[in-house]
Amino acid sequence: MSGQAGSAAGAPGAEELLEVTLRVNGVSRTAGVPARRLLSDFLRHDLGLTGTHVGCEHGVCGACTVLLDGEPARACLVFAVSAQPHEVTTVEGLGSDPGALGPVQRAFLECHALQCGFCTPGFLTTVTAYLEDTPDPTEAEAREAISGNLCRCTGYQNIVSAVLRAAELRRGATPEPTP
């Protein structure tokens, strides 16, 4: 796995490629990438999984949040090569069939918890992991749970509602009829 000294620095064209294999949404995927390939770019560019969005690229906005072994993590702050021991779940893994959305996705839809949608994948993964730990949050807890994810459109009110609604759906409450 270790690269050879001297082959990478200063010559991007000749950059050594590493064979990186990740389990993503239950499927084993391999690509040859430079060591500096961020997990966020690996998912998008190398695997074509463009559901993971890239916002600030320094860990502040939360748009690229994925699950590593079920725990939320910023894909822009992890190198693909370092993520190999982990099971990666992206927003596609939460339910990519419109007919079979996961409870968090359904709650966001029902509560109108998105406008432009750019931040949504990061919210969905964050909230999915959060509700595993805290199945019945209060409104204040729900607000705190999403404090690491930025949304410039909604003002967060409907996202907070969606977290609470997702908790209900997970507990098996009857879903509201879709209009």
Next chain:
Amino acid sequence: MKPAPFVHHAPRTVPEAVAVLAQVGHDGKVLAGGQSLVPLLSMRLVTPGHLVDIGGVAGLDAVEVDEAGVRVGALVRHAGLERHAEAADALPLLRQAVRHVAHPAIRTRGTTVGSVAHADPAGEMPAVLALCRGTVEVAGPRGGREVAAADLFTGPMETTLEPDELAVAVRFERFPAGTRTAFAESARRRGDYALAGVALAVTLAGEEVTAARASFVSVTPVPDVLDLTPVLAGLALPELPAGEVAELVRGHVDPESDIHAPAEYRRMLAAELTVRALRGLRDEARAGAA
């Protein structure tokens, strides 16, 4: 915004990691959780030619609690320390402080040892290590050594660790019996770097204060410890001399002005947070007595 090219090293043991670090010298950097390092790489504020990724090194992921304190291995994530009930019992300040480290999604990756080695004045865990007189366990080509917190931090993001040394663990020491601790900080946005923060340890004999110390976040270049004993010793917490405490804190801290807040605001904030943390302990003690 992408990191510059580097050579990735994935040692499996501590001696292997140390050997690579010795070989690459100042051109190398240790990658653990990466939650501070990767942004610096992406912004190209640092451009090491070699990253020594210790993620696969065996034996660094344990939290061990004994009579002396809590030993945290270099691959223990903040979230792991936060969840560790035995560690929180031994040293409540660990959980009190680690909950303030960024966001949950950062704490799942970021390591406590990495935070200490990074030595950011805005870091919570360096302040905790200083306050409990902890140490860092270091492995290097010349063998192992222990560095006391007081000898570790030399300036913002600067430590006495050599480029060929690896911090393999930190040891947080228990406070004396009768000690109560608190942690408080204030940030513009939850999870963001604090404008100012304080870690506090007050030792009581009965109701009387016998010792009181504080260390700070974001308002001192290194997390050195302020002794509050001179103004608190012999008093009961309800007799808290808020003005004197605030004056002592204001004289100790040395904040800088930046886009987020002027130095004077941070100085006032550090003093106010310290007084509030003391009041919190007082109310806790009252509730406990009731």
